[in-house]
Amino acid sequence: MSDILEQLAQVLEARKEADPETSYVASLHQKGLNKILEKVGEECTETLLAAKDAEHSGETRDVVYETADLWFHSMVMLSRLGLGPKDVIDELASRFDLSGLEEKASREQ
Numbered sequence: 001m002s003d004i005l006e007q008l009a010q011v012l013e014a015r016k017e018a019d020p021e022t023s024y025v026a027s028l029h030q031k032g033l034n035k036i037l038e039k040v041g042e043e044c045t046e047t048l049l050a051a052k053d054a055e056h057s058g059e060t061r062d063v064v065y066e067t068a069d070l071w072f073h074s075m076v077m078l079s080r081l082g083l084g085p086k087d088v089i090d091e092l093a094s095r096f097d098l099s100g101l102e103e104k105a106s107r108e109q
């Protein structure tokens, strides 16, 4: 799994107990789950608007920026519920059919 996602998850855990005056993540936790979900919804809308613009303009920078905001707020939501990026990565991995790749690797040896 991405080291960055895992390191960010560790920072998010630590920020649960931080000062809401100085930590954005702590301020979200102080406001509660509904505020965190509101931010996930906002970032989702901003991401899809950026994607629609990108299809017309060919400029993809905003899509990457808004998707990072969406992933970040989704990670705060997961953290709030005692989950982390590993839970999602494991779920994706369980859906991923590795059989074709393993077969190809053994042919190449």
Ligand SMILES: N=c1c2ncn([C@@H]3O[C@H](COP(=O)(O)OP(=O)(O)OP(=O)(O)O)[C@@H](O)[C@H]3O)c2ncn1[C@@H]1O[C@H](COP(=O)(O)O)[C@@H](O)[C@H]1O
Binding pocket: 008, 011, 015, 022, 023, 024, 025, 026, 042, 068, 069, 072
């Ligand atoms: N990756 C991020 C990150 N991405 C986005 N944001 C914040 O998410 C918010 C995005 O919301 P908006 O775009 O709606 O901006 P806004 O109008 O300021 O937000 P609201 O007032 O509506 O809540 C901004 O305040 C950004 O600063 C982030 N804040 C923090 N992090 C990471 O989280 C770590 C802990 O942050 P603190 O809790 O602030 O120490 C940091 O070290 C960073 O690595």
